[in-house]
Amino acid sequence: MPSYKAPVRDGLFILHEVLQIERHAALPGFADLTSDTLAAVLEEGGRFAEEVIQPLNRQGDMQGCTRHADGRVTTPDGFKEAYAQFVAGGWGGLAGDPAFGGQGLPHVVATAFEEYMIAANMAFTMYPMLTQGAIAAIRAVATPAQQRKFIPKMMNGTWTGTMNLTEPHCGTDLGLLRTRAEPEPDGTYRITGTKIFISSGDHDLSENIIHLVLAKLPDAPDNVKGISLFIVPKLLVDDDGNLGARNAVTCGRIEEKMGIHGNATCVMNYEGATGYLIGERDKGLRAMFIMMNAARLGVGVQGLAQSEVSYQNAATYARERLQGRALSGPQNPAGKADPIIVHPDVRRMLMNARAFNEGARALSLWAALRVDLAENAATPEERQAAEDEIGLLTPVIKGYFTDKGYENATNAQQCFGGHGYVREWGMEQFVRDARIALIYEGTNGIQALDLVGRKLPAHGGRALRTWLQTVGTSAAACVADEATRFVGEPLQRALDDLQGATGWLMRNALTKPDNAAAGSMAYLHLMGLVALGHQWALMARAASAALANGAADADFYTHKLAVARYYFSHLICETAVHRARVEAGAAPMMALPAEAF
Numbered sequence: 001m002p003s004y005k006a007p008v009r010d011g012l013f014i015l016h017e018v019l020q021i022e023r024h025a026a027l028p029g030f031a032d033l034t035s036d037t038l039a040a041v042l043e044e045g046g047r048f049a050e051e052v053i054q055p056l057n058r059q060g061d062m063q064g065c066t067r068h069a070d071g072r073v074t075t076p077d078g079f080k081e082a083y084a085q086f087v088a089g090g091w092g093g094l095a096g097d098p099a100f101g102g103q104g105l106p107h108v109v110a111t112a113f114e115e116y117m118i119a120a121n122m123a124f125t126m127y128p129m130l131t132q133g134a135i136a137a138i139r140a141v142a143t144p145a146q147q148r149k150f151i152p153k154m155m156n157g158t159w160t161g162t163m164n165l166t167e168p169h170c171g172t173d174l175g176l177l178r179t180r181a182e183p184e185p186d187g188t189y190r191i192t193g194t195k196i197f198i199s200s201g202d203h204d205l206s207e208n209i210i211h212l213v214l215a216k217l218p219d220a221p222d223n224v225k226g227i228s229l230f231i232v233p234k235l236l237v238d239d240d241g242n243l244g245a246r247n248a249v250t251c252g253r254i255e256e257k258m259g260i261h262g263n264a265t266c267v268m269n270y271e272g273a274t275g276y277l278i279g280e281r282d283k284g285l286r287a288m289f290i291m292m293n294a295a296r297l298g299v300g301v302q303g304l305a306q307s308e309v310s311y312q313n314a315a316t317y318a319r320e321r322l323q324g325r326a327l328s329g330p331q332n333p334a335g336k337a338d339p340i341i342v343h344p345d346v347r348r349m350l351m352n353a354r355a356f357n358e359g360a361r362a363l364s365l366w367a368a369l370r371v372d373l374a375e376n377a378a379t380p381e382e383r384q385a386a387e388d389e390i391g392l393l394t395p396v397i398k399g400y401f402t403d404k405g406y407e408n409a410t411n412a413q414q415c416f417g418g419h420g421y422v423r424e425w426g427m428e429q430f431v432r433d434a435r436i437a438l439i440y441e442g443t444n445g446i447q448a449l450d451l452v453g454r455k456l457p458a459h460g461g462r463a464l465r466t467w468l469q470t471v472g473t474s475a476a477a478c479v480a481d482e483a484t485r486f487v488g489e490p491l492q493r494a495l496d497d498l499q500g501a502t503g504w505l506m507r508n509a510l511t512k513p514d515n516a517a518a519g520s521m522a523y524l525h526l527m528g529l530v531a532l533g534h535q536w537a538l539m540a541r542a543a544s545a546a547l548a549n550g551a552a553d554a555d556f557y558t559h560k561l562a563v564a565r566y567y568f569s570h571l572i573c574e575t576a577v578h579r580a581r582v583e584a585g586a587a588p589m590m591a592l593p594a595e596a597f
Contacts, residue, residue, distance in 0.1 A: 001058070001426060002054075002057070002058070002309070002313050002425070002426035002427070002429075002430075003054075003312070003313065003316070004049070004050055004054045004119055004120050004309050004312060005046075005050065005312060006042075006045070006046025006047075006049055006050055006116040006119075006120075007115075007308065007357075007361070008039075008042045008043055008046045009556065010358060010361060011042055011112045011115075011361065011365070012038070012039060012042065013539075013542070013556070013560075014361060014362050014365050014539070015038065015108065015109075015112070015365060016035065016038075017542040017546065018362060018535075018538050018539055018542050019108070019365060019366060019369055021033070021106070021108065021369065022035075024106075024369075024372070024373075026378070027106075027372070027373075027376045027377070027378070028104065028376050029095070029104050029105055029106040029372065029376070030106055030372075033105065033106065033109070038109065041094075041105070041109060041113070042109075042112055042113065042116075044089075045091070045112075045113040045116055045117075046116050048085070048086075048089060048091070048116075049113075049116035049117050049119070049120035049121075050116075050120060052082050052085055052086075053082060053117060053120040053121040053124055053125070054120035054121055055078075056076070056078045056079060056082055056121055056124060056262070057120065057121040057122075057123075057124070057262070057426075057429070058426060058429065059076055059077060059078060059262075060075075060076040060078075060079065060121065060123050060124060060261060060262025061123070061259075061261045061262060061429050061433075062261075063076040063077060063261075063262075064076065064254075064261040064262065065203070065254055065261070065262065065263070065264040066254075067202075067251055067253065067254045067264075070250075071202070071250030071251050071252070072202065072204070072251075073201075073202035073203050073204065073251050073254065073264045073266070074203070074204045075203050075204055075205060075262065075264065076262050079124060079205065079262065080204055080205055082124065083124075083127065083128075083157070083205040083206070086128060086157060087156065087157035087158070090103060090156070091113065091117075091128070091157075092128050092131065092132070092155065092156065092157040093155045093156055093157075094109065094110040094113060095107045095109065095110035096135070096155045097139070097151075097155075100135075100139075100147070100151040100152045100155045101152045101155045101156050102155050106368075106369070106372045107368045107369075107371045107372050108365055108368040108369045108371075108372055110368070111297075111301065111364055111365060111367075111368035112365060112368075114129070114298065114301055115301050115304060115305050115308070115361065115364070116305075117129075118301060118302050118305035118306070119305035119306070119308050119309040120309070121262070122260060122302060122305065122306065122433045123260040123261065123262030123263040123433070124262055124263070126199050126200055126260065126263045127160055127200045127203065127205055127206075127263065128157060128160065129295075129298055130160070130161055130162055130163065130199060130200050130295070131154050131157075131159075131160045131161040132294065132298075133161070133163065133291040133292070133294040133295045133298070134154065134161025134162065134163065134210060134212050134291060135151055135154050135155060135161065136290055136291055136294050137163075137212055137229070137278075137287055137288065137290045137291040138150055138151055138154075138210075138212075138231070138278060139151060140279075140287065140290045141229070141278050141279030141280075141283075141287040141290070142231070142278040142279065143278075146231065146276065146278060149237060149239070149241055150210055150231065150233075150237070152241075153207075153208070153241065154210060157206065158206060158207050158208075159206050159207060159208040159209065159210055160200060160203075160205065160206040160208075160209050160210070161209070161210045161211070161212065162198055162199065162200050162201055162209060162210070162211045162212065163198075163212050163288065163291050163292070163295070164195040164198055164201075164211055164212060164213040164214065164232075164268060165195070165214050165288065166195060166196050166197045166198075167179065167193065167194060167195060167196060168194060168196055177214060177215070177216060177227060178193055178216075179191065179192065179193025179194070179195065179213065179214065179215040179216065179270065180192050180193060180215055180216060180217075180218065181215040181216065181217050181228060181230060181275060181277075182218060183217070183218075184274075188274050188275065188276060189215075189217075189230060189274075189275045189276070189277060190272045190273070190274065190275070191213055191215055191230055191232050191249075191270045191272070191273045191274075191275040192270055192271060192272055192273075193215060193270050194252070194267065194268070194269055194270070195213070195267070195268045195270070196255070196267050196268075197255065197265060197440070198211075198265065198266045198267070198268045199263055199264075199265055199440070200263060200264060201251055201264055201265070201266025201267075201268045202234070202250070202251035202264055202266055202268075203264050207235075207243065208233055208234055208235045208237070208243060209233070209234040210231060210232075210233050210234075211231070211232045211233070211234070211249065211268070212229060212230070212231060212232075212278075212288065212291065213229070213230045213231075213232045213270065213275060214227050214228070214229060214230075214284050214285070214288055215227070215228060215230055215275070215284075216228065217281060217282070220281070220282050221282070224285055225282060226282050227282065227284045227285045228277060228279075228280075228281045228282055228283070228284040229277070229278050229279055229283075229284030229285075229287045229288055230275035230276060230277055230278065230284075231275060231276045231278055232247065232249055232270065232273050232274070232275040232276075233247055234246070234247055234249060235247060236274060247273045247274055248270065248271045248272050248273040248274070249268060249269065249270050249271070249273040250268070250269050250271075251264070251266040251267065251268060251269075252266075252267040252268070252269045253266070253267040254266055254267075255267065257436075258432050258435055258436070259429065259431075259432030259433040259434075259435060259436055260432075260433050260436055292441060292442070293394055295441045296394055296395070296397070296398040296441045296442065296447075297364075297367060297368070297371075297390075297394060297397060297398070299398050299402060299437050299440065299441045300360075300364065300394075300397035300398045300400075300401040300402065301364050301401070302401075302402065302405070302434075302437045303360075303401035303402035303403070303404065303405025303406070303434065303437050304356075304357060304360040304361060304364060304401050304405060305405075306405045306406070306408075306409050306430055306433060306434035306437070307353055307356060307357050307360070307404065307405040307408040307409060307412075307434075308357045308361075309430060310353070310408060310409040310412035310413070310427065310430045310431075310434075311350065311353040311354060311357055311408060311412055313412065313425075313426070313427065313430075314349070314350060314353070314411075314412035314413075314415040314416065314427070315341075315350055315354075317340075317415060317416055317419075317425075318339065318340050318341035318346050318350060318415055319339050319341050320339060321339060321340045321416075322335055322336070322337040322338065322339055322340075323337050323338075323339075323340050324337055324338065324340070324343070325337065325338050326338050326342035326343070327343075327344075328342075340415070346415055348570075349408075349411040349412070349414060349415055350415070351563070351566050351570070352408065352411065352570075352571065353408040353411060353412060354563055355536075355563050355564075355566050355567040355570075355571055356404050356405075356408060356532070356571075357408075358536075358539070358560070358563060359532035359533075359535050359536050359539075359567065360401055360404070360532060362532075362535035362536075362538065362539055363393075363397065363531055363532060363534075363535045364397065364401075366535060367389075367390055367393060367394075367397055370386040370387075370389050370390040371386075371390055372386075373385075373386035374386040374387040374390060385466065388459070388462060388463035388466060388467075389463060389466070389467055391455060391458070391463060392451075392455050392456075392458075392463040392464060392467055393467075393527075393531060394455075395447035395448065395450045395451040395455060395524065396447075396451060396524060396527050396528050396531055398441065398442070398444070398447050399444040399447035399448055399451075399521075399524050399528070400524060400525060400527075400528030400531075401528075402434075402437035402438045402444060403438060403444055403525070404528075405434050405437065406431070406434040406435055406437070406438055409427075409430045409431045409434040410431055412427060412430065413427040413428060413430070413431050444521070444524075445520075445521060447524065448520035448521045448523065448524040449516075449517060449520050451520065451523065451524050451527070452505065452509070452516045452517075452519070452520040452523055452524075453516060453520075456502070456505070464502070468495070468498070468499065470534070471491070471495055471530060471531075471533075471534045472492075472495060474491070474534055474537045474538060474541075475487075475488045475491040475492045475495060475534075475537060476488065476492075477537075477541065478491065478537050478540065478541065479492065481541070481544070483544040483548075484537070484540050484541055484544055486564075486565055486568060486569075487536065487537050487540045487541075487564060487568055488537065490533075490568040490569075490572050490573065491530075491533045491534070491536075491537055491568070491572065493575075494529060494530050494533055494572045494573075494575040495530060497526060497530075497575040497576055497578070497579040498526055498527060498530045498575065498579075500579055500583075501519070501522075501523055501526055501578070501579045501582040501583065502523075504582060504583045505519065505523065505582065508585065512585075512586065514586035514589075514590060515585050515586045517586070518584075518585060518586035518589045518590070519581060519582035519583070519584070519585070519586075522578040522579075522581035522582045523578070523582050525574075525578050526575050526578035526579060526582070529571065529572050529574055529575050529578070530572075530575065532567070532572075533567070533568070533572045536564050536567050536568070539560060539564060540560070540561060540564040543557040543558075543560040543561050543564070544557075544561065547561075
């Protein structure tokens with residue numbers, strides 16, 4: 001059976017010694033966050049994930065959700081009871097606004113906890129995870145009365161939330177959307193249409209489900225500029241927040257899918273359901289993107305989390321599984337075989353995953369801190385800089401993390417050999433669950449196009465210039481220190497590759513847009529490697545300083561530097577390959593006529 005241990009020690013290292021969050025003690029949410037409080041929150045959150053959520057992961061996968069004749073959906077055995085414990089612990093409101101009943105802790109703390117939950121049970125965690133994005137959208141564009149009506153009970157977990165974009169004929173191209181919203185005399189709207197692939201679309205965990213639905217008004221432009229956003233509750237809610245009759249929205253079918261079986265992915269039928277416009281009419285897509293951007297960061301963490309739990313189980317198996325002898329001579333002379341962890345190729349797969357996991361954890365927490373700073377930094381300039389950085393790196397975190405997370409889950413399965421292919425060991429579930437993260441909230445190809453087509457040129461390239469300068473400063477600092485020169489020099493070479501690829505795109509993409517599209521995925525991976533390299537540079541400096549100061553936990557820091565050395569000797573060198581792919585242009589990719597495929 002698979003197991004999971006929350007990486008609390010690593011998270012505390014990143015938060016305290018790398019990000020140095022104590023520097024932000026004057027900001028809302030940080031003031032009361034002492035070292036002891038932070039450790040207690042993460043340790044208790046890790047325990048909850050390990051002991052309550054993780055044991056349900058396999059059960060949820062095997063049993064799945066059940067749709068009943070009346071359209072109700074029930075979740076796998078144990079989910080409802082575990083969700084009640086989640087609500088009782090206040091975990092859903094960890095970083096929520098205290099004005100709506102949240103605990104007001106920083107987003108960076110909630111992100112650390114989110115990783116534990118996803119790694120323990122990705123399907124379960126999607127129920128409360130989507131609610132956070134729905135809250136963000138309602139808070140950003142709804143009226144004060146609508147916020148008071150819906151957010152508090154979503155914040156405390158009594159109600160959950162969803163996002164409804166996709167239709168049978170309409171995925172990324174939302175201009176094709178057909179769901180209609182007919183105005184009623186009382187100011188409400190009748191919502192009619194079908195949405196598909198709706199995660200957590202119906203279930204028995206919460207008292208009510210608040211659906212955020214994109215639809216078009218009768219006189220709206222028939223394109224993306226004519227989409228509005230509506231709140232459509234499963235059960236109607238009066239002005240005092242009391243629940244009323246069932247709304248005309250039901251689950252028509254649960255999708256039969258490859259993974260995340262414990263989450264109800266639904267076809268949702270809206271048959272004249274009562275809805276409430278939030279935000280401006282015809283501006284719904286902008287409002288929905290508030291939710292989608294939050295979700296994309298969360299999906300990036302899903303890639304990290306599945307990589308981490310897969311790695312943990314593969315590492316345990318590799319230490320225990322006896323098979324063959326080390327090429328350098330027996331390492332277990334008392335037995336007939338050595339543990340497979342002695343074999344360099346097994347080490348390769350494990351080290352690839354560990355180097356990614358620790359770098360991605362640092363980058364995800366760095367990004368979450370930027371969300372905090374974008375909201376609460378002391379000056380407008382600091383808030384703008386943080387917003388620029390998180391905007392630039394959101395598609396990288398979503399796309400790169402999930403690509404590598406799936407790759408690492410597959411390699412972890414490979415460490416088990418044939419045992420990884422059968423259900424008994426649980427590795428095939430991690431592979432299946434990880435696969436969806438490359439697809440939803442905008443496929444990774446869309447993330448790459450967003451990065452190259454929108455994020456790089458935004459505001460005249462301001463965000464990219466600032467971030468490149470930040471990375472360059474970190475690389476130079478590492479070069480200047482003998483203890484970290486092994487980090488700084490390859491990071492500088494990787495940065496040169498990124499800047500070179502960027503320059504090539506600037507020269508060659510304006511006149512021929514296919515060049516940007518053809519190189520976009522390679523560019524996203526190139527930036528992902530540099531972004532993780534930047535975090536590894538920060539971690540290497542922190543670990544080196546700790547050892548120089550006689551840290552008590554010397555093994556932790558020594559191991560951290562060993563993994564850093566692997567990253568900079570074996571992984572970051574791939575930037576040269578990705579640069580070559582960018583600079584190859586579109587011509588070789590587009591040369592075959594369509595009928596030749």
